[in-house]
Amino acid sequence: MIRLYNVSKTYSKSRTKAVDDLTLEIKSGEIFGFLGPNGAGKSTTIKMLTGILAPDSGTIEIDGVNITDNPVAAKSLLGFVPDNHEIYDTLRGVEYLNFIGTMYGMSTEQLKQKIDLYADMFDMTEALPNMIGSYSHGMKQKLSVIAAVIHDPKVWVLDEPLTGLDPQSAYRLKQLMRTQADMGNTVFFSSHVIDVVEKVCDRIAIINHGKLVAVDTLDNIRADSSVSLESLFLTVTSDGEHK
């Protein structure tokens, strides 16, 4: 599970808080959707969650392990799909997966087995021996997804994971997310596509101007039939509402 307590972050080149006193708790076996307009603080939160950025204040725990105090142990529980596609262009797909697997302490056998499994699932077997630089946007995204899941992480963090994916791959990814959650793992993902969030997530949070503005289960949202997730999103993220 993931816990964020009063987490804040201001970038060194900025005066405004990218994330302001954020507190969240995401349970095991849950698919958690993280919504927000551009520049709301979604990616910053995810970067702090994965140990890429250090929070200015507050604590972040991954399955009970504090990521600031014990980053290596916390990161070994995580799988991360970034929103950019700046992966190692001059490596072959399989070399990148080998590299990632080694870093997560996987044995050669496990690596081979998992790569075969996920490459087949995402139709990447033919492409793996090629240079990442020659991949399309969607192929890079699929490689990132495979790299994030091969070591069976307890917590899977995905930043805009469906961008650039073809419908088949998007469907498989959503299935995989559900499988992971059903196995008792936590799936935390951000997206702009409200329909997808509505279909896939058990619970959602909306962030705006670095502050958490709404957290609820989809069942509760659906209980009030007059309020769709889209209208809720538009209402709570409008500037007037924020003020």
Added chain:
Amino acid sequence: MKKYLALVKLLFIQQFKMTFNKKRASDAQSAKEGKRRAGAAAVIVLLALCLAPLLVSLAVAMYYMGKLSGGNVYLGTFLTLLCQGLVLMFGVHSIMSNVFVVRDADRLLYLPVKYHVIFLAKLTVAYLNELLTSAVSLAVVLIPFGIGANVGVGFYLMLPIALLLIPMLPMLVGTLISMPLSALVAAFGKNSAIKTILRIVIYVLIMALYMYLMYGFGFLTGSENGNILDNPEVYINDILVAMTNKLQNVMPYFHPNYMLMSSMLAAGFLNWLVGFIAALGENIALLGLVMLVSLPFYRKMLTMSVEEGGAAPKHSANRYKVKNKGIVREFILTDIKRTLRDAQVGFQSFAGIIMMPLIVVILYFFTGLSDSGDTSFLELMSIEPLYQVIAPLVILAYMTFLGCSTNVLGIYPISRENRALYVLKSLPVSFNKILLAKVLLATAVMVTSDFVSCVLIVALFGIEWYYGLAMLITMALIGFGSMCITTVLDLKQPRIGWDNFNQGLKNARNSWIAMLIALLCVFSVVLISAPFAVLYGVTNGWYFVLCMWLADLVLGVVFAVVSYKIMSSKATKYFVRIEV
């Protein structure tokens, strides 16, 4: 014209964008930035002070050349060629990577701008970069030559023109050389590692050709009236006369340079004007010719660069192999693959392996060969009793400086990661282990180069093998220490977000700091060794030589250990602080 200027501005500013981007910040951050800039300025001043003896020596040599030759126009033309050789050596790769290795095609092709405007803008930016080398070469070569020759005002009036014209020929030659080379490199398809190796080999060949030409022009001509130790003035004068005789047959073929120098050294206004107009006109004509020839080629490279993606797989499925080789080993192997397959980073990182041994060979050509069967400078020196003590030290100092200051694997271990740095930051591996892998790779590359150089030094310069071994170990230790320090510095202030590694590198602070650290290492070695060398010279006791090398080795061990500890203690703090 407006589009051309806008493009030049955009491409030129892109090189410095990371510096410019740091402006908007709070007061505290501004103060921090101010301190950082002051630190950078201090580094440059200190570095200039350290390099001053070398540059002053060269300037003094040029002064005497001017004085002894009386401002000979052929010798002057030769010196402009020497300056241009420097610009060419530092510029060819810049042209190849900036102009013909197209990485920004997808951002340029959709613009409503003609191909030739883009090409001219890129060429202009490369030219502007080379102006700095041109200015330095003018300051240490041509100006002292002119002062020595006691030339008139016309010479000084022409200096700004010379500054602008000197990079022209190297730029044009560089462009012409780059075309077949780029085509050759492109012919190797998608094998990026072979491309990088090919680039390095080509660069070495160009350097060797340049040295051969210098040799052919009579730079190494001997004297028939004794040797340099007996009568240095006569020796140098003889060389100058012989050189001038050879140069007067060759230099007029380099007509734009010859006319430029004729103008600079002209006695009358008419000669000055004729030379000026001819030099200017010929350079412009050459530029036009090169544009005409190279534009279709650039257009082809631009188109090719956007057609590279989406190629059919070369390998059949299931042919890939995976293996867990351990974290540090996997890091090093992955880093080697990534570096070698990247055209720009690979060249900068691995060229040193060939460069340093090549310089040893060139040094041997300059000192170990004589033209007319006379005793060579090297032979004269090697019979001196102090040769086996001083020569290894001098070479050690030189190689340490070169190795530590040019090894970009160690100078930019973090900046090299660029926008993919987040991958390292998200891995469940301690930062110390990541950095150790990077420093070990940088040191291994340096030691490989050092090893080949030491073998060559023992073989060509007659240095005893055990001194060669002592040099190698000392260099490896100092190299490791230096890589640790430069790694910490890069970690503290990495340059992330570059598009062109060469441009990012040229203007980066770390290069200067690495040079300064290398110089400080060299000074430390010299300071520690000098008393023992003097004592050996006075007493002839072999144990002083032993003590000297032991002291150097201890210095190397201490430096390596202290540097590693500094890196280990700072790594996590700085790594966590990086915002990507």
